[in-house]
Amino acid sequence: MFEKLFRKKSIARILEDASKGYGEHGTSLHKTLGVRDLTAFGIAAIIGAGIFSTIGKASADGGPAVIFLFIFTAIACSFAAFAYAEFASMVPVSGSAYTYSYVAFGELVAWIIGWSLIMEYAIGNITVAISWSDYFTGLLSSIQIPALNINGIHLPEWTTMDYLTAYNGHNHAEALVKAGKNFADLDDATRIANNAWITAPRIGSFHLVADLPALGIIIFITWLVYRGMKESRNASNAMVIVKLAVILLVLSVGVFYVDTGNWNPFAPNGVSGVLKGVSAVFFAYIGFDAISTTAEECKNPQRDLPRGMMWAIIICTILYVAIALVLTGIVNYKLLAVGDPLAFVFDQIDLKLMSGIIAVSAVFAMASVLLVFQMGQPRIWMSMSRDGLLPKSFSRIHPKYKTPSFATVVVGFVVAIPSLFMNLTIVTDLCSIGTLFAFVLVCAGVLVLQNRPDVQRGKFRIPYVNSKFIIPFVLIGALILAFTLYKEESTAFVFNKARTHEPVSFITALDSIELNTIKQEIRAEKAKQGIVNSTIDAEAYLNKLSATQYQQFIDSSAVSAEKKYESGWNLFKHKIPMWIFLFICLLITYYCIIKNLSLIPVMGLISCLYMMCELGISNWIGFGIWLVIGLVVYFLYGFKHSKLGLLDK
DSSP states (O other): OHHHHTOOOOHHHHHHHHHHOBTTTTBOOOOOBOHHHHHHHHHHHHSSHIIIIIHHHHHHHHGGGHHHHHHHHHHHHHHHHHHHHHHHHHSOSTTHHHHHHHHHTOHHHHHHHHHHHHHHHHHHHHHHHHHHHHHHHHHHHTOEEGGGTEEOOOOOGGGSSOHHHHHHHHHHHHHHHHTTOOGGGSOHHHHHHHHHHHHSOEETTEEOOOOHHHHHHHHHHHHHHHHOHHHHHHHHHHHHHHHHHHHHHHHHHHGGGOOGGGGSSSSTTHHHHHHTTHHHHHHHHTTGGGGGGGGGGBSSHHHHHHHHHHHHHHHHHHHHHHHHHHHHHHSOGGGGOSSOHHHHHHHHTTOHHHHHHHHHHHHHHHHHHHHHHHHHHHHHHHHHHHTTSSOGGGGOBOTTTOSBHHHHHHHHHHHHHHHTTOOHHHHHHHHHHHHHHHHHHHHHHHHHHTTOTTOOOOSOOOOOOBGGGTHHHHHHHHHHHHTTTTHHHHHHHHTTOOEEOOHHHHHHTOOHHHHHHHHHHHHHHHHHTTOOOSOOOHHHHHHHSOHHHHHHHHHHOOSOHHHHEEOHHHHHGGGHHHHHHHHHHHHHHHHHHHHOOBHHHHHHHHHHHHHHHTTOHHHHHHHHHHHHHHHHHIIIIIHHHOHHHHHHO
């Protein structure tokens, strides 16, 4: 039984099967892609929500120093890209990390990877579709046509967001109002979500809130991907040209408005502030690996896939760093926590035309990301179906369009329906953790195959550097650094020192009696300063305090300690992923010494695992539940129908 779970496919067998053609019509996929096309697909996938949306929040947290996070993430992705490139050169077929894991680890791990890639491509597209909807509705509202008496096209708010965002926004708004805040003083996102919930039509107690623009763009992109690779390539290339032209325009205009005084301090919130943006910045790079799913449609995959991946990462990193410097140079970093930072900064310097151009280009940019992800997922399922792990219909290739037709339609439904009700934050983090897990296993797969003499090598190989002369010293240096320069943070982590809740989390968790207690304490503090004010906005007051003043207020408050501090198991559980990371680092260091492992895939494994652990325990739990569901599907269908299993009988 155990041996069957880890039965492996040989590279020779995979290449032999691929050469025969697949599907009901005995036809294979069109080979139409070169290096330029692959690089364009990579840029199409990477430059989207990251540069038009999440870069703002990351810059607000880390200040101008967020450029170091972009560079670190690019390096981590480059390590993973080297691993992908070596596998793509060895196994130039569709399937990406799924196929590579089948070779390196066996069937069960391959299934787990294939299942987790659904979180990257399908769930990632839900994220992008929601972001696209935000930009599209914003663009509609800005349309001005005086001749037709059109002063913006405004869709009802309950048709422009998901159910969970509206529900959570309503609850958050009510908690803040109870704490003394006026509805007019709520932040825009909370106010809009609350209004969507209140104004939505109802069926009984159920509120009809659904993101209809997101649904529309998914249907259109699915149709385009269904029609063929040539059509998808042409559309992708056109959209890439548009968004690159706009980004270069932003840089060439914005550089003249940069005030270098805004770069001081360069890292206002230190290393912790920069690292806050790990999830957002990594999400900005997700997609370069989607290139590997097109291997069977490349003219020369062993040469072109590695080049396409690397060029895409290099070009996008240069653009990300340049944009981050321009944004934080035009306005103060504190103002950038907005959903459309590029348009926002040009509004601030009164260049309305530029804001409009950026809004239009963002719609194209998001659509190109949807296109690449929606193209990648069916090809993963096609590969799994070929191996018998999914029903045969998933590998059906359209006789005219030469695309995995059934799988493409199913992906359309899988993405479209959840986009109507799923929360953006949830799907972003799930997408990131699923992708990072795939990256970790691909890097580990290269290490597993490193010294196997029976493995057929491709034209591209990762440059070999013996890690045993570097990794142990890096680990020792990191520990010394942690307990000298960052002694307080490190000891707090090791000894699980209690942590004070942030003002918003603290206030919204209080019941009415505790809330009244806090208001009385605030009123008493104001009275000491000679301020008599009957209206108390508890959340606003606490947020205005300095870190020291806030800590003193919390320490002296009569509210119970469990509401003020996070401690014990409630605090420790969030550190479990990081303890896992530290344990695995020790294990990897041991194998580096005794196995002479190659440095680049080791660095890829460590850096991707680190970012995975930064995503928090709740995301690990969600990912774990997803994997359990996948294992149930595998044992109910895949294990019984596996073609490797049938050959063994």
